[in-house]
Amino acid sequence: MIFAANLKCNHTRASFELYLKALNETLGTHNNNIFVFPPSVAFSQKESFFTQGTQNFYPCINGAFTGELGKEHLDEFGIKCVLIGHSERRIYENEVLIKAKFDFAKKQGWQIFLCIGEDLRTKQEGKTKDFLKKQLENLDLAYEKLIIAYEPIYSIGTGVSAKNEDIGEILDFLHTLTKAPLLYGGSVNENNIKEILKINHCGGVLVGSAALKVENFITLIKGSK
Ligand code: PGA
Numbered sequence: 142m143i144f145a146a147n148l149k150c151n152h153t154r155a156s157f158e159l160y161l162k163a164l165n166e167t168l169g170t171h172n173n174n175i176f177v178f179p180p181s182v183a184f185s186q187k188e189s190f191f192t193q194g195t196q197n198f199y200p201c202i203n204g205a206f207t208g209e210l211g212k213e214h215l216d217e218f219g220i221k222c223v224l225i226g227h228s229e230r231r232i233y234e235n236e237v238l239i240k241a242k243f244d245f246a247k248k249q250g251w252q253i254f255l256c257i258g259e260d261l262r263t264k265q266e267g268k269t270k271d272f273l274k275k276q277l278e279n280l281d282l283a284y285e286k287l288i289i290a291y292e293p294i295y296s297i298g299t300g301v302s303a304k305n306e307d308i309g310e311i312l313d314f315l316h317t318l319t320k321a322p323l324l325y326g327g328s329v330n331e332n333n334i335k336e337i338l339k340i341n342h343c344g345g346v347l348v349g350s351a352a353l354k355v356e357n358f359i360t361l362i363k364g365s366k
Contacts, residue, residue, distance in 0.1 A: 142346075144176070145177070146175075157179045161187060175190070176254070198212070198242065221251045222251060223254070225242050226256045243280050247284050255280070256347070259273065269311065273311070289323050292327050300328050305336055305337065312343055313341060
């Protein structure tokens with residue numbers, strides 16, 4: 142099972158050091174796949190048992206792209222794992238940029254966590270599958286280092302996860318399009334994790350709020366069995 146923490150715009154260099162220390166000390170021998178996406182200013186160069194990823198990057202090595210983060214910057218921290226298409230970034234990024242990021246990451250051989258998900262209106266109109274198919278259009282779904290996180294927007298940060306039967310239906314659908322591991326994300330917490338991980342084709346979770354405090358993330362991982 143994959144457990145990924147998206148820390149979003151939370152944690153500083155100092156607080157992430159403590160986060161990392163606690164994770165290493167508590168779960169150092171854990172045999173699950175753990176990924177953590179801190180803000181870029183908090184990237185760590187310390188050895189860890191889990192994989193550190195970036196929440197964002199620009200598809201360049203370096204160059205005249207004010208405010209952006211290129212491959213050169215990720216290399217300094219040994220980062221080869223990227224989050225692409227999170228709904229909180231899709232507000233600023235169109236499909237052209239998302240595809241450019243995907244293709245660039247693939248060219249580098251990076252692990253890609255691709256987030257997709259519909260809003261409540263799309264769901265209510267019964268258009269979820271068409272919408273998700275469109276989000277996946279033109280992306281190489283056979284890329285061997287691809288992980289797809291299904292994150293319905295209405296469940297992100299709301300404290301209410303999607304219904305398990307809805308998640309199951311969508312993961313079944315996604316499985317017909319790709320053999321990439323499929324994650325669920327959206328208000329995953331220590332109370333609902335067990336049932337979510339039992340859903341057919343669910344290969345793990347992408348967690349925001351319930352991973353902000355390291356002790357909560359640890360409890361969630363430990364309590365997932
Ligand atoms: P949440 O965030 O767990 O707070 O809903 C998930 C995410 O945005 O990936």
